[in-house]
Amino acid sequence: MDASNDLPRVTLDGTPLRVADLVALADRRARVFVPDHTLETVERAHRTLLAARDSGIVYGANTGVGANRGVPVVDDADDLTPDEERREQAAHGLRLLRSHASGIGEVEDDRVTRAALVVRLNQLLAGGSGISPGVVQGLLAAVRSDSLPTLHRTGSIGTGDLTALAELALTLIGEFPWRSGGVPPVVFTETDSLPFMSSSAVTLATTALAADVAARQLDAATVVAALSFRALRGSPEAFDPQVHAARPHPGQVREAARLRWLTEPLDGEPLPVARLQDPFGLRASPQVHAPARTALGVLLDALDRELGGPAENPLVVDDGVRHHGQFHLATLAWSLDAARIGLHPVFSLSTSRLGLLMRADMTGLPPFLAATRRNATSSGLMIVEYVAQDALAHMRIDATPVTSASISVSLGLEEHASFAIQSTRLLTSMVRSSGAVLAVELFAAVRALQMAPDRVAGTRLLPVFERLVALIDPSTDDRPLGADIARMEAELPTLGAALRDCPA
Numbered sequence: 001m002d003a004s005n006d007l008p009r010v011t012l013d014g015t016p017l018r019v020a021d022l023v024a025l026a027d028r029r030a031r032v033f034v035p036d037h038t039l040e041t042v043e044r045a046h047r048t049l050l051a052a053r054d055s056g057i058v059y060g061a062n063t064g065v066g067a068n069r070g071v072p073v074v075d076d077a078d079d080l081t082p083d084e085e086r087r088e089q090a091a092h093g094l095r096l097l098r099s100h101a102s103g104i105g106e107v108e109d110d111r112v113t114r115a116a117l118v119v120r121l122n123q124l125l126a127g128g129s130g131i132s133p134g135v136v137q138g139l140l141a142a143v144r145s146d147s148l149p150t151l152h153r154t155g156s157i158g159t160g161d162l163t164a165l166a167e168l169a170l171t172l173i174g175e176f177p178w179r180s181g182g183v184p185p186v187v188f189t190e191t192d193s194l195p196f197m198s199s200s201a202v203t204l205a206t207t208a209l210a211a212d213v214a215a216r217q218l219d220a221a222t223v224v225a226a227l228s229f230r231a232l233r234g235s236p237e238a239f240d241p242q243v244h245a246a247r248p249h250p251g252q253v254r255e256a257a258r259l260r261w262l263t264e265p266l267d268g269e270p271l272p273v274a275r276l277q278d279p280f281g282l283r284a285s286p287q288v289h290a291p292a293r294t295a296l297g298v299l300l301d302a303l304d305r306e307l308g309g310p311a312e313n314p315l316v317v318d319d320g321v322r323h324h325g326q327f328h329l330a331t332l333a334w335s336l337d338a339a340r341i342g343l344h345p346v347f348s349l350s351t352s353r354l355g356l357l358m359r360a361d362m363t364g365l366p367p368f369l370a371a372t373r374r375n376a377t378s379s380g381l382m383i384v385e386y387v388a389q390d391a392l393a394h395m396r397i398d399a400t401p402v403t404s405a406s407i408s409v410s411l412g413l414e415e416h417a418s419f420a421i422q423s424t425r426l427l428t429s430m431v432r433s434s435g436a437v438l439a440v441e442l443f444a445a446v447r448a449l450q451m452a453p454d455r456v457a458g459t460r461l462l463p464v465f466e467r468l469v470a471l472i473d474p475s476t477d478d479r480p481l482g483a484d485i486a487r488m489e490a491e492l493p494t495l496g497a498a499l500r501d502c503p504a
Contacts, residue, residue, distance in 0.1 A: 009033040014041065014126030016308025017119070019208045019300060026115040026209060032143050034125065041127040042136050045316045049130025049191055052320045059314050059323055060194030062089065065096065066410035086190050093193035100197060101170050103152030103163035107179075108202065113148045115205035119307060120165065128310020129195035130321070138172050138186030147181030151202060153425075157407060158418030160327045161202040169196050198312040200329055200420065207336065207424040208303055213431040214296055214343060217438060218289065219496030221346050222255065223464060224442045225285045226262035228353040230455045231448035232362055233274035234282040236263065244286065251290035257504035259285060265458045272455075274364070281352035288349050295342030299335040306332055329420035330403075336423035337401040340430055344399040347437045351388050357444040358385060369447045371476040378478050381447060384440045384485065391436035398430035439489035443481070446472060446488070464498050467491075 010021040010030045024030035053061040057072075064071040073092045074085050108116070121143055123129070124136050141147075149171035155163030170176040174185030188196070237243070239260040244253045265271050277283070306329075314321040356362045357369065358381065370380025402419040409417075446468045449456045456465045468491060472484040 005031070007031045011035065012118070012122045012125055013038045014122060014124075014309065016304050017122050019212055019303055019307070022115055022118060022205070022208050022307065023212045025118050026111045026205070028114075028146065032118065032121075032140070034121075034140060038125040038127075039133055039136065042125060042131065042133045045127035045130045046132050046191075048318070049195075049316050049321065052316075053191060056320075058191075058321055060096070060198075061191045064092075065194060066414065089190035090188075093188060093190055096193045097166045097169045097173075097188075097197070098175075100162050100166035101176070103155035103167060105152055105154035108151040108153060108164070108206075110148060110180075111209060112202065112206050113151055113179075114143075114146065115209060116151065116161075116164070116202045117143050117148075117168070119204050119208075120168070120199055120201035122308065123199055123201065123310060123312075124196075126308070126310040128315045128317070129198065129312040130314075130316035131192050131195040132189045134187055134189075135172070135192050135196060138183060141183040142172065142181070145181050145183060147183050148179045149176065150179045156200075156203065156421045157409075158200070158203070158329050158333055158420035158422070159414070160198055161200050161421065162197045164202045165197040165199055169193065195312050198327060200306075200311075200327065200332075203329065203332070203421040203424055204303065204306050206421070206428060207299070207332065208307065210424060210428040210431055211296065211299055211303060211339070213435075214339065214427065215300070216493045216496055217431060217434055218293055218296065218343075218346065219499055220442075220492040221350065221438055222258050222285075222289060223262065223461075223495040223498050224350070224438055224445060225289070225353065226259055226461055227445040227449065227456070227465065228357060228441060229259065229263050229282055229285075230271070230459065230461060231445045231452070232278075232282060232353070232356055233272055233364070233455060234263070234278050235273045235275060236260065236270075238278060238283040239263070239286065249290060251294045252286045254504045255289045255293065256286040258499060258502050261502045261504060262460050262498065264460075266460065267458055269458070271458070274362075279352070279356060279362075281349055281356055285349065288345050292339075292342040292346045295335075295338040299332075299339040302332050302335045328416070329418040333403050333418035333420035333423050336420060336427055337403050340399045340423070340427055341401065343430060343434065344395055347392060347395055347434045350437050350441045351385070351392055354385060354388055354441045354444055357441075357448055358382070363448055363452075365448060365451050369444060369451065369476070370478070375478070380476070380478070381444055381481065384444060384481060387485070388437050388440040391433040391440075394433040395430050395437070398426045398433065400426070402426070435489050435492055436485075438492060439485050442468070442488040442492070443472065443485050447476070450474070451476070460498065464495065 074088045151164040172186040239256045244256045311326045314323045360367045368380030368382045370378035402423045471487045
């Protein structure tokens with residue numbers, strides 16, 4: 001029996017695909033279900049495209065592409081039989097795929113590749129491409145069998161992932177080998193090549209996977225900030241609802257409420273406070289976290305629209321085709337830039353709290369949270385600040401906007417690009433580094449609370465602390481710390497569960 005049959009189903013029918021469902025499919029925690037009626041939609045659109053080609057001029061179907069858009073594929077059609085004309089058009093389609101399959105560099109990993117195939121399949125099921133049903137069925141077979149092609153990363157500029165999708169097409173046809181698995185060769189008809197490539201499926205897949213990590217890290221950042229807040233005996237006045245009602249940015253009000261809910265004593269008795277007014281790392285968390293959540297929300301909203309419906313050029317509609325610029329990912333690129341710019345300060349503030357946790361005057365504990373009773377020169381957690389700052393330095397580079405750049409290609413006839421794929425790869429790199437930053441702060445906060453557990457007792461953070469402290473080496477002696485930090489990083493995706501019952 002196929003174990004995959006026990007997995008939950010995700011329906012693909014050309015309508016918007018939820019990010020959570022795409023991530024589940026990329027991780028092989030779900031399986032694809034395609035209703036029969038969607039293939040009927042594909043068939044109708046294919047017939048419409050053929051009719052439009054036979055009665056007029058359709059970009060890529062009976063013309064060249066890019067600067068060759070005015071060049072007919074067959075300029076002596078009157079001298080050819082219909083079969084000869086179709087063979088000429090089919091040869092053009094194959095040349096198109098071969099010439100465009102020119103990506104270089106690193107190869108996309110399994111998760112991105114799997115997600116990209118799912119996104120492209122869902123787009124094609126919407127019917128707007130006019131592609132033949134056989135190609136859709138071949139791609140569906142590849143998705144169901146988890147057959148993965150080799151897709152190179154370098155070759156896209158945010159106006160369609162042409163090189164990678166040409167590689168996928170040639171793999172389906174049988175000209176390129178499958179990287180893993182495989183399906184019987186698929187027949188591409190004479191009009192299938194451009195419609196198949198006309199997509200940003202790789203960009204969207206990469207964005208969805210990175211945005212999912214970012215969303216979980218922002219939840220984790222709230223919980224980690226709360227643990228540090230208690231370890232440093234922060235003042236709850238910074239989260240007081242009256243403070244945030246005075247300038248009620250909605251996201252900021254909610255973030256303050258989350259931090260208040262996590263850190264407040266359950267019995268109503270006030271916890272000891274160390275200072276009249278805290279450093280920014282403790283006091284300004286709501287103000288810094290909220291814009292990041294807002295920006296990420298805008299990105300996820302843009303993804304909701306991009307992951308469903310057709311965007312191929314030309315677009316097949318009920319009465320023919322329309323040539324357009326829907327392939328230009330300007331909105332997604334802008335949203336990606338905003339998300340990266342919003343995320344960086346959250347993790348910069350994390351390193352600020354980390355610095356506070358190293359200071360005896362802030363914690364009331366030994367410097368660097370070290371076992372100084374046994375050795376006054378103990379380094380304790382001194383080096384972890386270097387680790388976090390290294391990761392943050394990479395994040396600073398990854399926060400650079402890409403939408404201010406532009407290009408001119410194809411003899412100057414395509415004179416703008418979104419560079420969305422570059423922005424989403426920066427986001428992927430950023431969330432990888434941010435996990436390291438947050439894990440270091442989390443480890444330091446747990447170490448501090450390990451030394452002073454009374455500071456977390458009686459709060460909703462206590463079960464979180466008890467679970468985390470059980471995962472690390474209990475010794476506070478000088479020793480290698482990488483394994484403990486790695487354990488904390490592995491736990492970051494689970495920390496958001498602490499917010500599950502929060503009313504904010």
